[in-house]
Amino acid sequence: MKLLEGKTVLVTGASTGIGRAAAVGAAKAGADVVINYHSRDADAAACVAEIEAAGQRGLAVKGDVAAPETATEFVRKAVEAFGKVDVMVSNAGICPFHSFLDMPVETVQRTMQVNLLGGYFMCQAAANQMVQQGHGGALIAVSSISALVGGEYQTHYTPTKAGLHSLMQSTAIALGRHNIRCNSVLPGTILTEINKDDLADQEKRKYMEGRIPLGRLGEAEDLAGPIVFLASDMAAYVTGAALLVDGGAFVNLQ
Ligand SMILES: NC(=O)C1=CN([C@@H]2O[C@H](COP(=O)(O)OP(=O)(O)OC[C@H]3O[C@@H](n4cnc5c(N)ncnc54)[C@H](OP(=O)(O)O)[C@@H]3O)[C@@H](O)[C@H]2O)C=CC1
Numbered sequence: 001m002k003l004l005e006g007k008t009v010l011v012t013g014a015s016t017g018i019g020r021a022a023a024v025g026a027a028k029a030g031a032d033v034v035i036n037y038h039s040r041d042a043d044a045a046a047c048v049a050e051i052e053a054a055g056q057r058g059l060a061v062k063g064d065v066a067a068p069e070t071a072t073e074f075v076r077k078a079v080e081a082f083g084k085v086d087v088m089v090s091n092a093g094i095c096p097f098h099s100f101l102d103m104p105v106e107t108v109q110r111t112m113q114v115n116l117l118g119g120y121f122m123c124q125a126a127a128n129q130m131v132q133q134g135h136g137g138a139l140i141a142v143s144s145i146s147a148l149v150g151g152e153y154q155t156h157y158t159p160t161k162a163g164l165h166s167l168m169q170s171t172a173i174a175l176g177r178h179n180i181r182c183n184s185v186l187p188g189t190i191l192t193e194i195n196k197d198d199l200a201d202q203e204k205r206k207y208m209e210g211r212i213p214l215g216r217l218g219e220a221e222d223l224a225g226p227i228v229f230l231a232s233d234m235a236a237y238v239t240g241a242a243l244l245v246d247g248g249a250f251v252n253l254q
């Protein structure tokens with residue numbers, strides 16, 4: 001029996017990167033998967049094609065997670081299509097690198113709205129559905145190593161990742177009685193669209209690689225296994241936990 005057989009998994013921000021790897025990983029583990037995305041129609045369709053190639057049902061629902069109604073609509077469409085929601089992977093996020101002293105107000109507000117409030121509303125909508133179903137579930141937030149350490153050009157971003165980590169701790173308490181487990185994954189530096197421009201700076205890229213004991217930057221697929229594990233019954237007694245997936249970067253002081 002596959003790890004996620006019979007489960008319906010929802011993933012936000014799954015047109016590219018970590019979300020897409022999680023969606024395809026969940027399908028390969030036997031789940032039907034509903035994805036949210038914001039703008040890349042062709043990439044979202046390609047993700048659904050990969051889910052179907054794994055032998056599972058897939059559906060893409062377009063929407064901006066910053067709007068609370070996107071969350072209720074996403075969950076409603078998932079239930080309409082596949083009957084239930086077992087897992088919510090709240091992954092959608094942005095990181096427009098910018099210096100602190102001249103940070104535009106709208107960049108701060110948008111980053112908080114998408115990353116933190118988007119995650120909050122998605123998890124809340126999924127949890128309400130899970131409580132109504134009455135057979136538990138799992139929420140997984142894609143937080144970051146940046147929940148634990150700072151970044152000079154990420155002063156608007158790192159608080160959102162700390163916030164998601166904290167949200168999973170509090171929802172673990174609020175939802176434990178419903179057997180809904182709440183955990184976060186904390187990726188290190190993973191090569192995706194979000195940091196393509198930032199890591200085009202070869203000096204910075206080499207520095208980041210040099211910080212990692214495993215000797216390489218991460219790939220989106222490196223997150224699939226940890227997310228599938230936390231979504232699965234193998235993690236039945238794991239809640240309120242945060243799993244670093246960073247090649248050892250965080251512990252590398254000297
Ligand atoms: N890459 C890394 O090093 C790390 C990434 N993370 C986190 O992982 C998550 C995924 O990022 P990653 O895969 O790297 O980056 P990508 O840019 O590849 O993926 C971001 C995804 O989020 C979606 N998205 C962006 N804004 C919105 C929105 N307003 N509403 C709905 N969907 C949206 C994008 O959709 P579309 O393209 O269709 O607009 C895309 O599917 C983020 O939360 C990020 O903070 C955490 C630690 C490290």
Ligand SMILES: C[C@H](O)[C@@H]1OC(=O)[C@H](O)[C@@H]1O
Binds near residue numbers: 095144151161188189
């Ligand atoms: C976008 C960054 O490269 C990435 O995002 C994070 O959360 C980490 O700080 C990574 O460096």
